[in-house]
Amino acid sequence: MNTKPYATRTAALDLLVRIGEQGGYSHLLLDQAMQKNHLNAKDRALLTEIVYGTLQYQFRLQYYLQPFVQKKKIDKWVKWLLYLSVYQMEFLEKVPDHAVFHQSVEISKQRGHKGIANFVNGVLRAIQRKGVPSIQAIEDPIKRLSIATSHPGWLVKRWVDQFGMAITEDMCHTNLQTKPMTIRTQPLKRNRDELLQQLERDGFHVEPSIVSNQGIVVKEGNILHHSVFQNHLCTIQDESSMLVAEMMDIEPNMTILDACSAPGGKATHIAEKLQDRGEVIAYDLHGKKAKLVEQKATELSLQSIHAQQADARKLDEIHEAESFDRILVDAPCSGLGVLRSKPDIKYNKVAEDISTLADIQYEILKKMTRLLKKDGKLIYSTCTVDKEENEWLIARLLQELDDWEVDQSFFEQLPNVLSEGSGISRYGIQMFPQDINSDGFFITRLVRTSG
Numbered sequence: 001m002n003t004k005p006y007a008t009r010t011a012a013l014d015l016l017v018r019i020g021e022q023g024g025y026s027h028l029l030l031d032q033a034m035q036k037n038h039l040n041a042k043d044r045a046l047l048t049e050i051v052y053g054t055l056q057y058q059f060r061l062q063y064y065l066q067p068f069v070q071k072k073k074i075d076k077w078v079k080w081l082l083y084l085s086v087y088q089m090e091f092l093e094k095v096p097d098h099a100v101f102h103q104s105v106e107i108s109k110q111r112g113h114k115g116i117a118n119f120v121n122g123v124l125r126a127i128q129r130k131g132v133p134s135i136q137a138i139e140d141p142i143k144r145l146s147i148a149t150s151h152p153g154w155l156v157k158r159w160v161d162q163f164g165m166a167i168t169e170d171m172c173h174t175n176l177q178t179k180p181m182t183i184r185t186q187p188l189k190r191n192r193d194e195l196l197q198q199l200e201r202d203g204f205h206v207e208p209s210i211v212s213n214q215g216i217v218v219k220e221g222n223i224l225h226h227s228v229f230q231n232h233l234c235t236i237q238d239e240s241s242m243l244v245a246e247m248m249d250i251e252p253n254m255t256i257l258d259a260c261s262a263p264g265g266k267a268t269h270i271a272e273k274l275q276d277r278g279e280v281i282a283y284d285l286h287g288k289k290a291k292l293v294e295q296k297a298t299e300l301s302l303q304s305i306h307a308q309q310a311d312a313r314k315l316d317e318i319h320e321a322e323s324f325d326r327i328l329v330d331a332p333c334s335g336l337g338v339l340r341s342k343p344d345i346k347y348n349k350v351a352e353d354i355s356t357l358a359d360i361q362y363e364i365l366k367k368m369t370r371l372l373k374k375d376g377k378l379i380y381s382t383c384t385v386d387k388e389e390n391e392w393l394i395a396r397l398l399q400e401l402d403d404w405e406v407d408q409s410f411f412e413q414l415p416n417v418l419s420e421g422s423g424i425s426r427y428g429i430q431m432f433p434q435d436i437n438s439d440g441f442f443i444t445r446l447v448r449t450s451g
């Protein structure tokens with residue numbers, strides 16, 4: 001008997017219970033499960049699809065199941081087994097219903113008993129017979145969008161209040177789609193044109209990024225298995241994330257502070273922009289994470305990065321005032337711009353988390369103003385879509401510090417494709433995931449007022 005289908009579905013079920021009930025990180029646990037179960041490439045792809053798909057559509061699956069399960073009390077693992085089964089029936093055309101029934105029943109018997117197997121079988125067959133309930137029948141537009149795209153109601157409402165229905169709708173739907181892999185060349189090792197040509201020759205479908213002259217969008221092909229990735233000629237980075245260092249206006253020989261730097265995606269990009277001449281002083285609150293920055297710098301053969309542990313809120317005790325040409329605060333944030341790769345975030349965050357984070361972001365940013373040279377530039381970024389952590393935070397800071405302003409040349413230097421987008425405000429740019437099919441990010445650049 002081929003046990004592989006059970007191995008993949010059983011692994012998917014274990015992961016979903018762990019992530020869904022205990023709040024584990026989806027990307028880390030998925031990696032571990034793949035290694036532990038020795039799955040081949042096809043099963044890895046199926047496991048990823050089932051785990052991410054079920055997590056992404058959790059609310060919609062719950063809505064689909066509700067009329068069939070009603071108020072019956074079921075174990076958590078049975079709930080997740082039903083979710084992953086209905087996900088396959090509704091979203092995966094290549095998996096036939098009879099295979100889903102068979103595997104779900106077998107898993108129910110192995111993990112529970114015959115009574116559970118009968119229940120699961122009954123629910124799934126009733127869904128096949130009667131069909132799932134209609135989403136269009138939900139009258140309230142916020143609730144309809146929340147269920148259809150499986151985002152918490154409070155978050156949909158918050159986004160609609162802050163950005164309007166059209167942007168929110170687009171964003172929620174984009175959050176369910178996969179995003180192309182993007183890489184950043186290490187230009188001191190290999191220039192982008194050469195890398196593009198090499199990858200094309202090797203059968204990849206690649207395109208140059210429109211926001212970074214080091215970026216490449218990999219439309220087809222698995223870069224993780226290619227020597228250019230394994231030999232660290234490039235690194236994986238989202239395009240919005242690449243835009244941060246692009247907007248720092250960096251020149252060689254500068255002294256740059258990266259206050260919240262782990263795992264080092266932007267610190268290494270900054271060092272590359274410096275042509276590895278100058279200094280990148282990189283900190284992170286966690287010592288172990290600061291080590292990751294060092295490791296990434298070593299992999300990419302960058303000498304100009306010095307990473308250490310420190311709380312960014314106390315850096316004025318370590319460094320003298322006006323020490324840096326550029327300071328980056330890529331702040332700890334709610335991560336609402338990266339829901340495509342980390343779907344668990346949307347279920348775990350609550351509105352109060354945002355206010356707590358905004359206080360920390362404010363404190364870090366304010367401390368940094370002392371450390372910047374008179375003619376320096378302070379860059380603030382988050383991978384989130386929320387005004388309290390972004391525009392309103394900058395507005396609050398500028399109200400308190402009347403000798404600071406948003407650097408107007410920042411807007412002139414934005415790539416054309418973004419310069420007239422809906423996310424531009426006087427406080428910076430809010431990139432939505434749908435803008436260039438990348439992560440949601442906020443970026444701005446502050447300077448002291450002249451005169």
Ligand SMILES: C[S@@+](CC[C@H](N)C(=O)[O-])C[C@H]1O[C@@H](n2cnc3c(N)ncnc32)[C@H](O)[C@@H]1O
Pocket residue numbers: 259260261262263264265266267283284285286289310311312313330331332333383
């Ligand atoms: C968004 S991540 C930074 C990502 C990084 N810049 C990159 O591009 O790879 C935010 C980082 O801030 C760190 N952090 C959180 N609170 C901090 C604090 N008070 N001081 C310094 N770092 C902090 C977190 O550990 C986390 O690694």
